[in-house]
Every structure is written in structure tokens, then in C-alpha cells.
Amino acid sequence: MFDVVLLTLGSERDAPGGGCGSGGACCGGADDRADGATTEDRCETPRVPVLACADAFTARGARVETVTARSDAEIDEVLARLDGPPRPDGLTWPDPDSKTRLVVATASDAQLRAVVRRLVRRYAPPPSRRPDDLAANRTVPDLPAIGVLPLDPARSTAQRDLAAQLGLPRDPVAVATAVLDGTARRLDLLRNDGGSVTLDGALLGAADDGGRPLHWRGRVEVDDAVLTDGEDLLVACAIGNAGGYARLDDVALLGAPDPTDGLVEVAVAVPVTTRSRWGRRRVRLEVRRARGRAVSVLPREGKVPFLDDGAEGELGRKRSWWTEPGAWAVWTV
Template structure:
């Protein structure tokens, strides 16, 4: 909390030692809560597509160096160093790399992405229903059974098992990529019933998800939660930054 920002002398360096993306997200969420101005005090120089100013760059120190090879965490996706000496060099002599941030109306933020849906005890996905909109595009009106909904700023939730949900999410393009997986029943020429998975995708500035019945479990940057009411995510282009080597 003693960090001064903006820092004209550029002497302050913030390093976050994190064992998971959820821990890194918690720090960025605190930065947003501290620096985001209330709507009534919005500064004139704040870009029209932003609600927060440029946040101070963060040095990311992954506490599990091997995690980047077993799981594509955000540091691995961004190609950030994992060795402490290399992280220190990036923080001291590197350059800031600005990245998009997702805010939501629940008061939190998303750095990588979110995955909505659940599975039974055998690991089979469970159907749920909800309306999913990306800007003016409707991916589901709430009538279709959904297996999953992926919201991507980066690519951590681009795949569900062997199914490609997101195409190529880019945390620097100012857009959020969204996909829903819908099971579609078809019949062969012999009348046999088959189920194929239809993936619908869209990109935009904002996405809204409204569950139609009950609660929908989700993972947001690895943090678990349940969605029971409408939730909206929107993009803050270039709002946060990491020190890159």
C-alpha cells in the first residue's frame, strides 16, 4: 500500500511471488480497487474505453518453476522468466509489457480467462442453460443445453479436454474471445442417433452470461465460484503490465 503511482522517477518495483494465477489476480484486483476512480471523479485524460488508469508494472515470480511445463499458467503463456535471477534482471533492466485486463460487475478482475460449467463424479460434463452475449452477438439464447462457456483474455481455457473452445485469444488485442460448446443431436441415414459438439465463438468488447436455472460453477483464473445471476466482463485494453526481459 506504500507504492506511489505514478512514479516519475521509476524507482519503485513491485514483484509478486505467486504459486497460481489466482494469487496474481488477487494482487491486480487490489491495485484496481485502489487506483480505479469513482465514476463521479473520472479524470479527463482517462481513455474512453477504460475505467482504470495504467496500473504499475508487476514483476511476476512463479513459486513453482516446473508449473510452466506441466500447466500453461499465465507466466508460461506470456513467455516470462521463471528463474529468480532472470526475474530480477527483468524487473531491474527489462521493459514493461502492457496487457489487457478483464473487469466484471462482481467487483473482480480476470487476467487469463474463465470457464463456466461442471462435471459429474466421472468427469462427464453436465448440461446447463444460460444466455451468452458478446456485444451484439448472441451465442446462446438460453434454450440450448451448454456443456461449457469459455471466456478468454489469454489462452488458459482455450481447450476442454480434446475440444478446441477458443481460437487464438490475444491479451493485447483489446478484445475478449468467448465460446460456448453445444451438444447437437443428429441422425445418420440409418436412423442412428449421434451427438456432435458445436462450438460457437465470438470476439468483442464485453460478454454477459445469464444462467437460466440454478447455479453454474466456474473457474476464473483458477479460482472457483458459482454464478447464479447475470455477470458481465469487459475489456480494459492495456490496463496492467508485466516486466518482461
């Protein structure tokens, strides 16, 4: 028999004087917003899918508990149930044979990212205590698999959230079936030196109120390849683990990002002015792409707005992302 925890992220707006902007779990926590980022997730989470999923688990004989976490500390209390037995080295490690299943009810990819970020914080050993049984290409062990319950299926499908990209079930009963009878699909994880993680991808750049792109400059490197040295004007830079940021309007930025290949795909869009044979000026976007294990972005002038798994922020200093192959997992049929 499995113990199932159905975790919903609330916010401090549920408490007197609180609000989503105050750094509650709905927003991924204050340390998940780099360089003054602000996140506006939908904090009012529908109860109907959660109750339907809980009923489906109960009908299968599972013991179910629903929890609403409004802070990182409350998320951590839930994740502690996934801990393995004490290790001789004293590290906190996930239990690979755990009979506890975690299902995250998500209103956005940023909420799912908030839970995975806390998993990384819990189980990643400090560099000075790196154990011998940790894979050479990883800084975290295999994180426990997560069941994903989208709370707004119609809206999420239209926006191609991560669950839709991965082909995960969206119906509450189907989610319960996947968690109890399915398999754990291991996926790559992007960690960054700001202390957070990326599940889907990031898009750097913005547009003005009229929808016109705002140009910026920055040095972008993928492993040893330099996509731009900081002299080019850029419209956007896409960092893809999955395919959520693969297009910019009608322009294909990323080729075929794969969250299971151990690589990050990166693209920059550079406006190039050309002249026709009749002397007319035209601007087209030149897209430069590269794939590798790590990417760094160094803004040259001021701060660059970005979206990272749907969370908004501004990048004002160098930021590096690197791939953790197969580090996290989802339950799927």
C-alpha cells in the first residue's frame, strides 16, 4: 500500500496581510527570483481536480493526505517524507524504495519548479562532502519521481506547459493511475549558479508596449562555442531543456530540444539588415544555435528581462546553467 501526498502550493495571501508577491511557496520562494525577479503565478488553485485525484487514489487502496504549502519550510516538511535511512556519511539522501508517492498539483510550471528546487536543496551534498556513489556528471542523486496534476487543463494545454510537452496525463484519475501503476521517466535538470533550477527553459529578452523587441547585448557561450561576444545586438536568447521556448513569434529559435539527451540547446536571435536589389532595407533574424553541457550569459548593458519556467526576472550579472542528466523524474503511463 502506498502513502500519497497531494501537495498544492498556496501563498501568504491566504494569511492575514499576505500576498503572492511576498515570497510564498506559490511564487517559488524569495531565493527563486534572481536579480529582482517578480513572479505572478495564479495562487487560487482549483480544489476539484485535487479532490477527484484524492478519491481516485483512495479507491485504489492508497492512503492519501492533501497538503497546502505556503512557504519553503512547509514544502520541506513534505519532502522529508521521501528521505532514505541514515547514511554513514551523514548525508540526507532520497529513499529509492520509498512507499510514499508525491503528487504536485500545479497551476504553472513555476510552481512545479519550486518543488524541484527544494528537492535539490534537500539532497544536493556540499562539494566538500561529495560521496563516492554520486555519478561523476551529477551534483545531485536521483531525485524522487513526482506525479504532476495540472490544475487548469484547458489553459495549460493551450500554453503548452511542461506536462503537455512531456505527454503526461492531465485527468485526475489518469494521474493517479500513472503514479500507482506507471513508470518513472527520468529527465534532465538545469541547475544554475544563482541557486535555482530550470525544468523547461529560459527566454532572455523583452518587447516594448507596442510589441517591438528591445535590443540588448550580452556574451553567450555554450561549452567552448561563443554564440555572440557581446558586440551583436540581440533580440532574444533561448536556453532550452524542453521545448517551451522554442519559438519567437514565427521564428524557430531552438531546433529539437530533448529533456533526456543530457544537453542544453541554446540559441540567440540577431537582427541583420540587408538591402534588396532595389535598395530597400529589410531586417531579418539570424539564429545561431549550439548544444552542450553548460551555457553562460553575461549582459553587457544593464539588466536583461527573462522568463525562466514562466517566472519573470531580470539578469544583471553573469549567470551559468549546467545540465544534470536524468536528475529528476515524473510518473507516467
